[in-house]
Amino acid sequence: MEQIVQQIEAYKQEIAAFKAKTAEELEQFRIKFLGTKGIVKGIFGEMKNVANDKKKEFGQVLNAFKQLAEAKYEEFQQLKEAGNGAAGNLDLTLPGEPHRLGTRHPISLVRNKAIRIFERLGFTIAEGPEIEDDWHNFTALNLAENHPARDMQDTFYVQNNPDWLLRTHTSSAQVRTMELGKLPIRIICPGRVYRNETISARAHCFFHQIEGLYIAENVSFADLKQTLYYFVQEMFGENFKVRFRPSYFPFTEPSAEMDISCLICGGEGCNVCKHTGWVEILGCGMVHPQVLENCGIDSTKYTGFAFGMGIERLTMLKYQIKDLRLFSENDLRFLKQFQGVL
Numbered sequence: 001m002e003q004i005v006q007q008i009e010a011y012k013q014e015i016a017a018f019k020a021k022t023a024e025e026l027e028q029f030r031i032k033f034l035g036t037k038g039i040v041k042g043i044f045g046e047m048k049n050v051a052n053d054k055k056k057e058f059g060q061v062l063n064a065f066k067q068l069a070e071a072k073y074e075e076f077q078q079l080k081e082a083g084n085g086a087a088g089n090l091d092l093t094l095p096g097e098p099h100r101l102g103t104r105h106p107i108s109l110v111r112n113k114a115i116r117i118f119e120r121l122g123f124t125i126a127e128g129p130e131i132e133d134d135w136h137n138f139t140a141l142n143l144a145e146n147h148p149a150r151d152m153q154d155t156f157y158v159q160n161n162p163d164w165l166l167r168t169h170t171s172s173a174q175v176r177t178m179e180l181g182k183l184p185i186r187i188i189c190p191g192r193v194y195r196n197e198t199i200s201a202r203a204h205c206f207f208h209q210i211e212g213l214y215i216a217e218n219v220s221f222a223d224l225k226q227t228l229y230y231f232v233q234e235m236f237g238e239n240f241k242v243r244f245r246p247s248y249f250p251f252t253e254p255s256a257e258m259d260i261s262c263l264i265c266g267g268e269g270c271n272v273c274k275h276t277g278w279v280e281i282l283g284c285g286m287v288h289p290q291v292l293e294n295c296g297i298d299s300t301k302y303t304g305f306a307f308g309m310g311i312e313r314l315t316m317l318k319y320q321i322k323d324l325r326l327f328s329e330n331d332l333r334f335l336k337q338f339q340g341v342l
């Protein structure tokens with residue numbers, strides 16, 4: 001036992017004199033003294049060879065030794081973590097911690113691209129509250145009280161005031177702009193909207209829209225078509241066809257839906273386009289005169305067009321994403337795929 005105690009004394013001196021200049025030296029120290037095959041463990045293994053009446057005394061020596069080695073390691077480890085160059089153990093050759101850049105969410109990418117396209121046409125952004133009242137979300141937009149969109153199935157109402165609801169489209173921001181009465185109006189309304197839908201690959205209880213409104217004298221359906229042609233070409237490129245289908249919306253007359261030939265199958269027919277070769281991307285039309293009047297605009301003097309589209313839909317088409325739920329799951333494996341996309 002005498003021999004071992006002498007050996008420990010020698011190690012203690014070595015430890016006391018030790019100064020780690022680099023992280024590597026510190027690691028070597030750790031392996032030598034505190035590693036699983038290190039000196040401390042080795043000497044603890046000698047305990048079984050010590051006579052029973054000496055065990056207590058030897059145990060104390062061992063513990064003190066172990067604590068000394070640990071304290072030394074801890075001291076330099078802290079200096080290393082603090083990056084204390086003055087202590088002389090800052091290793092400039094160590095590879096740095098990678099600085100991870102985040103990525104823009106694909107919804108933001110497409111929303112920003114759409115905004116930039118419409119800005120080039122002179123549209124400015126108008127925003128409104130996400131909690132709306134019945135007038136701005138429905139009544140002003142010519143949605144009769146018995147319109148199915150008002151059904152509780154589709155709309156989230158605020159419990160303590162049935163006049164309040166989570167807006168179901170960003171058209172409410174259009175109403176607010178029209179009510180201000182400053183003409184002409186040329187706005188887009190990007191934003192989040194809410195509907196009481198069952199969450200699936202194609203629908204969610206919230207999604208994002210971008211709507212547009214242009215009101216001036218002599219605005220025609222031709223202006224509407226030209227604006228939207230320009231938009232889809234800037235958004236998706238030029239290798240596809242566009243068609244307008246007559247449709248119905250209470251706030252526009254005439255109304256249309258705009259389809260583009262399927263970007264995935266090129267119009268041949270696939271799952272995404274339900275084998276029709278066409279994908280619907282937006283609804284549009286000439287603003288209903290009643291809506292203009294509701295907002296205090298003279299419908300005999302002014303005309304206008306409006307359109308609205310889901311940003312999720314555009315994004316799914318643009319990046320060929322098949323499940324809408326991916327947008328809100330915060331899965332980094334999905335989000336990282338948009339690294340570097342601007």
Ligand SMILES: [Zn+2]
Binds near residue numbers: 268
């Ligand atoms: Zn297709």
